Amino acid sequence: MRFLALTLFLTAFATSAATEPVPEATKTYGSEEAATRLLVRGTTDIALFEPVLLAFLGRFGEVRIDYEQWGSNDLYIVSETDCRSGGAAADLVVSSSIDQQVKLANDGCAARHRSPLTAELPTVSNWRDEVFGITREPAVIVFNRGFVDNAEAPRSRFDLIDLLRPEDSRFRGRVATYDIEASGLGYLFAFADAQQATTFGSLIEAFGRSGAVATCCSSEIIDGVVTGTYLVAYNVLGSYALARAEENPDLVVVAPDDYTLVLSRAALIPRRAAEQEIAGALIDFLLSEAGRSAMRSAKLIVETDDGIHPALRLPENPDISLRPIPLSPALLVGLDQHKRRAFVQRWRETFP
Known part of the structure; x- marks a missing residue:
């Protein structure tokens, strides 16, 4: 995955690789003879999204779906490029980097879709009938209960800071999070x-002092x-953690108390x-x-009722x-080039 590197984002995303963005994986669903072929690009792992696409095809059997799994930053780059160049585009884009999705819509790269189901969405889940x-x-x-009792x-960020505070902490070098330069989702979170709480500065300082690891991907x-x-x-x-907990019952997934x-x-x-039209049917x-x-x-x-999932x-x-x-x-x-440059610089200085 690479840094965003387009138009006004050029300076903020100067570490972008020079090669053309490509999907991480692809898979096709449905009949070769299907009358309609739908190209869906998303950041969701194929293994997670596949049952959902198959359920859709169970109702729309005349459709063939080509699904491409992308890293979030690369997905933004290719979507922006398609929009600006006038070339062929995907029929649906699904991304966890929702700030990048709103940016695409704000830049005139999204089509409107209205239906009774979209009209029922709360305001926080429907932006301009485009996202x-x-x-x-x-x-x-x-954490893994086999290694952490x-x-x-x-149970909170305060607890995590306390774990990393001692010089002889066994957690030093063994805490991982997203690399905000490689992961659009990591940057969003x-x-x-940083906007939610005053613990952010203390947390990334604790990460920096303790040698925490920043890497690209949920699965890794x-x-x-x-x-x-x-x-x-x-x-x-x-979502990824609970899916893995199905296979690894020692995994514990904590929604922080703070x-x-x-x-x-x-x-x-x-x-x-x-x-x-068919993309709109898939959204519906x-x-x-x-x-x-x-x-x-x-x-x-992920339901948040007690007892919904034993790992949560x-x-x-x-x-x-x-x-x-x-x-x-x-x-x-957060995508303003000056704010992003300053935020990433602070991250680099505090969490090298």
């Missing part, structure tokens, strides 16, 4: 952290927790999409009860601690 929140995924702390297990971070390479993962998507960011993965139809399916049921099974919608530890006061990130122009603040 739609389709999932519910908390940003969580993850309950007495040590962090870190910037939201969670793999490290499974093997014990990392003792704690910070700010990873709960506050828990809740992300709604965003879908938009590119303005130049060839199959806007994702918002329908059948689609939401498929996404709940895939852990892309909810905050003591969910009504106060769970804080959804709304789809709104406020997300564009």
Whole structure:
């Protein structure tokens, strides 16, 4: 994955690689003889999204879906390039980097879609009938009970800072989080952290002093927790963590007590999409009860009722601690080139 490097973003994303962005993986669903071919690009891992796409095809069998899995920054680059160049575009783009999705819509790169289902969405999940929140995924702390006992297990950012404070802490060098320069989602969560609480400065200073690891991807971070390479993962998507907990019952997924960011993965139809009608039908399916049921099974919608998932530890006061990130122009603040450059510089200096 590479840094955003387009137009006004050139300076802020100067570390972008020179090669053409390419998807991380691809897979095709449906019949070769299908009358309609839909190109869907997303940041969601194929293994998680596949059952959802198959459920859609169970109702729209005349459609063939080409799904491309992308890193968030590269997905933004290719979507922006398609919009500006006038070339062929994807028919649907789904990304966890919802700030980048709002930026695309704000720049005139999204088509409008209205339906009874989109009209029912709350304001925080529908921006201008162009960007739609389709999932519910908390940003969580993850540990492995095989390596971390309950007495040590962090339930908040304050706990995590305390774990990293001692010079001889066994957690030194064994806490992992997203690299905000490589991961659009990582940057979104870190910037939201900085706006939510005063603990952000203390937390990244603790990360820097203790040699915490910043890396690109949810799967890589969670793999490290499974093997014990990392003792704690910070700010990873709960959907990926809970999916892995199905296979690894020692994984514990903690929604922090102080506050828990809740992300709604965003879908938009590119303005130049060839199959806007069918793309709109896919959005409506994702918002329908059948689609939401498929996404709940895939852990892309994380319920926050007690007892919903044995691996999930909810905050003591969910009504106060769970804080959804709304789809709104406020997300564009973090993408301002000057603010981003200053924020990344602070991150680099504090958390080398």
